[in-house]
Structure formats: C-alpha cells, structure tokens
Amino acid sequence: MSIEVRNVSKSYGRFQVLRDVNLDVNTGELMALLGPSGCGKTTLLRVIAGLETPDTGTIRTHGEDATSRPVRERKVGFVFQHYALFRHMTVFENIAFGLRVRARADRPPETEITKRVRALLDLIQLDWLAAHYPDQLSGGQRQRVALARALATEPRVLLLDEPFGALDARVRTELRRWLRRRHADLGVTSLFVTHDQEEAIEVADRIVVMNAGRIEQIGSPAEVYENPSSAFICRFLGHVNLWPDAVDAPGQVRLVRPHDCELLRADPGMGALAITVKAVRPAGPLVRIEMQTPGQVDFLEADLPRETADRLNPVVGETLYARPRRIRVYPS
Amino acid sequence: MILGLTMMYLGLVVLLPLSTAILKGATLDGSAFWAAVASPRAIASYKLTFGAAFLAAALNAVMGLLVAWVLVRIPFPGRRLVDALVDLPFALPTAVAGIALAQLYAPDGWIGRFLAPLGIQVAYQPAGVFVALVFIGLPFVVRTLQPVLEELDPALEESAICLGASRGVTFAKVIFPALAPALLTGFAMAFARGLGEYGSVIFIAGNLPMKSEIASLLIVTRLEQYDYAGAAALATVLLSMSFIMLLVINSLQSWSRSRYANR
Ligand SMILES: Nc1ncnc2c1ncn2[C@@H]1O[C@H](COP(=O)(O)OP(=O)(O)OP(=O)(O)O)[C@@H](O)[C@H]1O
Numbered sequence A: 001m002s003i004e005v006r007n008v009s010k011s012y013g014r015f016q017v018l019r020d021v022n023l024d025v026n027t028g029e030l031m032a033l034l035g036p037s038g039c040g041k042t043t044l045l046r047v048i049a050g051l052e053t054p055d056t057g058t059i060r061t062h063g064e065d066a067t068s069r070p071v072r073e074r075k076v077g078f079v080f081q082h083y084a085l086f087r088h089m090t091v092f093e094n095i096a097f098g099l100r101v102r103a104r105a106d107r108p109p110e111t112e113i114t115k116r117v118r119a120l121l122d123l124i125q126l127d128w129l130a131a132h133y134p135d136q137l138s139g140g141q142r143q144r145v146a147l148a149r150a151l152a153t154e155p156r157v158l159l160l161d162e163p164f165g166a167l168d169a170r171v172r173t174e175l176r177r178w179l180r181r182r183h184a185d186l187g188v189t190s191l192f193v194t195h196d197q198e199e200a201i202e203v204a205d206r207i208v209v210m211n212a213g214r215i216e217q218i219g220s221p222a223e224v225y226e227n228p229s230s231a232f233i234c235r236f237l238g239h240v241n242l243w244p245d246a247v248d249a250p251g252q253v254r255l256v257r258p259h260d261c262e263l264l265r266a267d268p269g270m271g272a273l274a275i276t277v278k279a280v281r282p283a284g285p286l287v288r289i290e291m292q293t294p295g296q297v298d299f300l301e302a303d304l305p306r307e308t309a310d311r312l313n314p315v316v317g318e319t320l321y322a323r324p325r326r327i328r329v330y331p332s
Numbered sequence B: 001m002i003l004g005l006t007m008m009y010l011g012l013v014v015l016l017p018l019s020t021a022i023l024k025g026a027t028l029d030g031s032a033f034w035a036a037v038a039s040p041r042a043i044a045s046y047k048l049t050f051g052a053a054f055l056a057a058a059l060n061a062v063m064g065l066l067v068a069w070v071l072v073r074i075p076f077p078g079r080r081l082v083d084a085l086v087d088l089p090f091a092l093p094t095a096v097a098g099i100a101l102a103q104l105y106a107p108d109g110w111i112g113r114f115l116a117p118l119g120i121q122v123a124y125q126p127a128g129v130f131v132a133l134v135f136i137g138l139p140f141v142v143r144t145l146q147p148v149l150e151e152l153d154p155a156l157e158e159s160a161i162c163l164g165a166s167r168g169v170t171f172a173k174v175i176f177p178a179l180a181p182a183l184l185t186g187f188a189m190a191f192a193r194g195l196g197e198y199g200s201v202i203f204i205a206g207n208l209p210m211k212s213e214i215a216s217l218l219i220v221t222r223l224e225q226y227d228y229a230g231a232a233a234l235a236t237v238l239l240s241m242s243f244i245m246l247l248v249i250n251s252l253q254s255w256s257r258s259r260y261a262n263r
C-alpha cells in the first residue's frame, strides 16, 4: 500500500472540511479523486503532502508514518493546478530544481542531473523547449513541465490537483491520454483530483468519490459508474433522469440514465411513460432526444444509438412512449 | 497622440523647471562654473549626500523587505496599526521629523543618551544625515514590496518545499528573485528621495561645512548669499549626477526584470 489515510479529519474554524476520511491507494496505481467543488479534495491532497496538518488521523506512505514528517522529507511530488513554475528559471532549470537543492552529500553530479533532466524532457516531448522560460510556453506545455519537475526527484507518491483543469478541452483530452499511457512506465503511485467524471473514468484505475468532506464510494470506474452507491454519485457520474412514477413512492428517488431509456411508438403498457418529443440532437455516435411528460416541468433525456434513432425517426412534437431498461432506486 | 501628450506634460512639469536651473548655471563662464562646483566644500557635500543616501537606501532595502514580509506574512495583533505607521514618514512634515530625530539622538535625548557613553554621536554629525534619510526612505521600499509579496503565489513556495528545498533555499532561489525587481525599484525611490531630502536633514545634521553639510543645503546657502548662478551651477551638477544614477538603476532593473521575470 502506498498511501494510507486513516481517520483524517480537518476543520477550518468551525467548518469541517474533512470528516473521518479513510483511503488506501495501491502501489503503482493511478487513482482519481472526484467530487463537487468545495467537497475537500484539495484539502485532502494537501494533508497527504503535508502542506496541511490534519486535526486527527494519520497518513502513512509506503508503510511509514508520515504524519509528523516535514513536507520536504516526504518525497511527495505535487503538481498544482496553475503549474506554479518558477518564472525566472528556464524549463531545464525548473526540472533540475529538485535535484540541485539537495544537500551536497546526496546531490547527483551535474552530468547526472543533465542526463536525468534530458530524459524527462524526452518523456514530456519538450526537449526543444529546454532553454525557454515558462512565460513562453502554452498551458499544456507548462503543465507537462510541472509534471516533469515533480518527477525529477523520483517521488514515491505523486499528487496532482486538477492537473488539466485550466486547459482547453482538446489539450486536456490529449494530455490525460498521454498520462494514462505513460503512467505504467513511471511506476509512481498517483492520486489526482478532478471534478470531471469523464476524465476520472477515462484515466483512472480506481475512482474515489467525495462529497461534503466524506468519502462516498471507492471502486473501479466500471463499478462506480454501473453501481453507484448513492443517488448523489449516480447523479454526479454522468447524466441521469429523475424518473417520475405513476404510483407515488415516498422516500425514494428513481434514476434512469439516458442510455437506459427505450423509446417506442406504441404503448407497451406497464412502466412506460407517455412523452412529447421536444428536441432531437445528434451527439456523436448517439442521438439525444429531449422529451417531456405531461404534468412535469423538467425535461427527460434519452440517448439512442444512431441506427435505432434512424429507424424510429422521432419528430419534434409527437407523442412516444419511454420505457426504462434499468431503474436505480435510492432512498431520498 | 497619447505619447505626445505625455511628452508635453513631462516637459512642462519636469523638464522646464530643470532646464531653467541649468540655463541659469550656464550664465557662468567655464572657470567660474568649475570654481563653484568643484570647491572642496562642494565636493565634501556631494560625498556626504550621495554616500548617506546610498547607505540609507541600502539599509532600507534590507529592513524594508523584512517589514513588508512581516506585514504580509505574519498575522499579529495590531498589524493594521503598524501598517499605518509605515506611512508616517510620508505624511509628517519633514521639519517635524528632523526636529524629533534631532531631539531623540541629541546626547541627552532618549536614544542619544545610551549612545553617548559608547562614544557614538549621531545628532549634528554626518551620521545624523544617515539616520534622517533612513527614516524618510523606509516607506518607499515597504510600499513597493508589499503588493508584490501579497500577489506572490503561495504554490511557488509550496512546490519548492515539496521538491525538497529548505526554507532558506526557497527564499534565496524562489522568493527573492521574484521580489528583486520591486526591491530595486524601492531602493531607487528611497535613494532618489534621499538625494533631494532637505527639511528633515538640516535639523539633525549640524550643517558644518566640509563635515555635515548636504548639497541641497549648500545650494540654499549660495542663494542666501545672492549667488544665484553659483547655486544653479551646483544644482546642475546634483541634477546630472542624480539623473545618471537613476538611469543606471533603471536599466539594472529592466535587466533584472528580463532576467528574473522574463516578461
Ligand atoms: N485555508 C482555508 N481556510 C478556510 N477555509 C478553507 C481553507 N481552505 C479551504 N477551505 C474551505 O474548505 C472547503 C474545501 O476546500 P477544498 O479546496 O478542499 O475544496 P475542493 O474540493 O478542492 O474544491 P474545488 O473543486 O473547487 O477545488 C471549502 O469550502 C473551502 O472554502
């Protein structure tokens, strides 16, 4: 086990940010920490790094108690959302920083430092920018330099706080795929914060979902997506429809994912809902149908495969029948 | 258009009065000019003025950095009050400051009485000039550094520490370079103010020719003797030396900015 968080709580004044958090990250794993804004993701990451002290609880990295260790001895790489590159140093100097500031006794010779920085520049595919300053780089390039800088000291644990948060959608996708592919070679245990569920599902080995300072669920992307343990997680991981029901079921929420929703021209009876088609929008391989049931204000959504949609050929304004293939029921 | 306007404004407000002084000085012929500006008394006054202003600005650069750091980074009760206190040298009539300092450092003053047994005399000595200029210059350094320190991203220090740097190394390699351009600006402003300071200095300096007489006082003395041309000649020299020094500091600063911040 690379990171063990045990019973960690943390308050700022009277506001409790972390409530009895327990989390294990396995060695070599790439784990995503997912949750809505303000739920305590950054705080948890900072507690693990030692930048924040927990009120109670312990942090162990690689089996050693790190709670009372100073930050600089923890061997934790931290990548900040806004890169935090040193603007007065070149890309090369930025990456070499962690090696050059070591005490003389365990500082590698300059030739070795150069070799290692070169290797990292190769890894991030920016060797041609070695002599540039951070201000001369694009956002995506800066983030890669920040990553290389954190990796230079060969940390045992890498923490990334919304590493792709400030980038545009395209660069973001590119960079996270790059991280996904490279992560296995790096052999570092990583925990990265995101509030983009797609990113978590695409990149991570496992996902941990937080809400209001608590951990709600931990599991593989498939587990978390297919079997969310609460209505909150189900809603948070992708679109869901709050499914109205003819029979009143107090104390329950019924959630249906758009792709679990079938549309039929003839009323199949039991469980189907009469709906009016409000919009038809092609979305990649799917066609998204927006629809409304009489007496409901909120729209429902159904995602149909293109073929199915073509065959059905729904027209805005017509009445169809929606039948959920799968309903998730949670206590409300 | 805006450039033209700026130039005209600067010309009217800054250049015109200065050039009148220079023209007045130019009414002297070469040898008379030289006699006015290179007399031993004048040279002693330049040395004192530039030396004291430089040393005071240097001390203020160090202490101002410390004060700004404490005001921005260390929360303590009464921080607001201390923050307001820093501006006092700006607001106080310089004569008041001079008189107060002279009383403090006089051999029987609150501070002077402890220095006197050690054989240190500040008031009515060249050291008095230095003390007055330190007092006057401090806010320039503090007020230029403060906003830069406040804007400094804490993540910079945190990254350095996560990468294994000690606090000392983090300061030297990460924080200081980020502050250097502002520090140099504060230094230049304190220095320039020290060169021109008159009011506070004359009350504490003792104003002995050849010893504790600053250049601007010498100019006033010449004026009182109705030697307008001599005064203008001295002013011209003071002006050109100040200008050259500020030019040097300015280019140093833009160099350090391009080196450290690479804007
Ligand atoms: N230094 C602090 N002092 C007081 N409150 C703080 C401090 N840092 C964070 N908080 C509060 O703690 C809560 C959790 O903050 P945190 O930064 O961990 O959230 P987050 O999950 O990272 O959110 P986001 O996704 O928006 O970055 C927030 O409500 C925030 O206001």
Ligand SMILES: [Mg+2]
Pocket (backbone or CB within 6 Å): A041, A042, A043, A161
């Ligand atoms: Mg955050």
